[in-house]
Amino acid sequence: MRKRRTAEATEDPAGDRQFVAAIARGFDILHAFRAEDPILGNQELAERTGLPRATVSRLSHTLTRLGYLTYLPRYGKYQLGLGAVPLGQLALANMAIRRLAAPLMRRLAEETDASVSLGQRHGLSMLYVEHVSPRTAVALQLELGSRIPLAVTAMGRAYYAAAGEAERAEIEAALEPRLGADWPRIREGLHEAAAMHAAQGFALSPGDWNARVHAAGAAIPLPDGTILAMNCGAPAFMLPPERLLAEIGPRVAAVARRVESLAGGGSSRAD
Template identity: 65%
Template sequence: MAIRKRRSPDTAEDETRNDRQFVAAIARAMDLLRAFTAEHSVLGNQELAERTGLPKATVSRLTHTLMQLGCLSYLPRFAKYQLAIGLVPLGQLALANMTIRHVAAPLMRHLGEETQASVSLGGRDGLCMLYIEHVSPRTAVALQLDIGSRVPLGLTAMGRAYYAVASDMERSELDARLAASDPARWPTIRDGLREAVEMHAALGFTTSIGEWNRTVHAAGAAFALPNGSGVVAMNCGAPAFLVNGDRILQEIGPRLAAVVRRIETLAGLAR
């Protein structure tokens, strides 16, 4: 007998299951769309069922509906789906409405040129950080990430910076969800997050020296948006063989913290 995979704790429906105004069908459709990533851009119904924990019959109805709406396109050769062009205007409009990107972009480019490292701006998406702006150095070697990329919140410099600036209530929610999503690694993740809170308060930045990916070293810093819509975080990092931990701590981290404070000033958040 087949055993259906339990749904991930990182779903909108799980977060709001007691909200009577919440429309579960929309949440399931969003979970399905989020299952597509840069690394897994073509998925079939069985793969989508495994990734979302939804019954295959439900997935089949959702993919059919989303295809009719222009959100998915079907590839007959593979009997699988990919995200369709109908989603592009929504994504472009969402990015255009984020004025913080326009404030941050010139400073990000300057920081990237100074450090010869990748610089990204992102916000929280579930238990991940979603890149909304990205600058790569003009070198042959750079981190293979771009706008729309997701990185784990609990282990990355960007995610740790976000956590450090988040409210106590949001941190408690994140603790519960991160612990449920990866019980075995949670003690290590928890210790890193607690350290990040103290480090961000003292130095204005956090680090991830190979904790997420042993080949990547990065610093992160975060701040609250002026309109009260949440927290954004920025990272600056490079392959470990180009940037060692000492340089992250002594040079890149302080420079990143200064850039983030400058963005706060420009956004009307000077302290």
């Protein structure tokens, strides 16, 4: 029986006659690879995408021929190929917001001894498009290109808080069948985060995604309608809830507003 696709998989939009499902399935394969899982076999790809094993085998062969995957005979598995590199580099190079945000993010990371990241929504995940680690041995093991869940992270909750009603409804409709019995609790967390973000300019995730990680996040709406979000996080023992609420949340909110202002959006409230 065909397995349900993962949250990151591209679904065929109902009634969209211009949508090419074969291309979408190819991107499903590429999106299955992550920094923490850089080598995957056809069986693992089938499990992650929900596609039939035979379809995955044809797609991985085609993507290898095109240079987007590299086959590793020693393991009988694949990794992303060099053909995928220019696409990601070009996309990041075109994001001028990264150049505006990076110095402010670096300063925040150094002053708080916490990791600071900038992300954009990708399905039901947030994708890191910029990342700065502090000069400490306990920095979080995440990096540029990492993906984190939207629903339970500070960055994702901040994004949700800034999204319009239609997008929030779409996010919730996609999350509910995937989360099952956990959905009421997670939905409540999203709604609480949206209320906090509206009142204080930031959202929190004190161990909701990873019990060992505490973080605060703030959304950055851009003039073109794009929404980015920034987070500031560290191991829980470094950011107890009281520091998260009193210091880290307000500071990441101030930096987010400064980036928004530099990008031509709202007025800055940063120092």
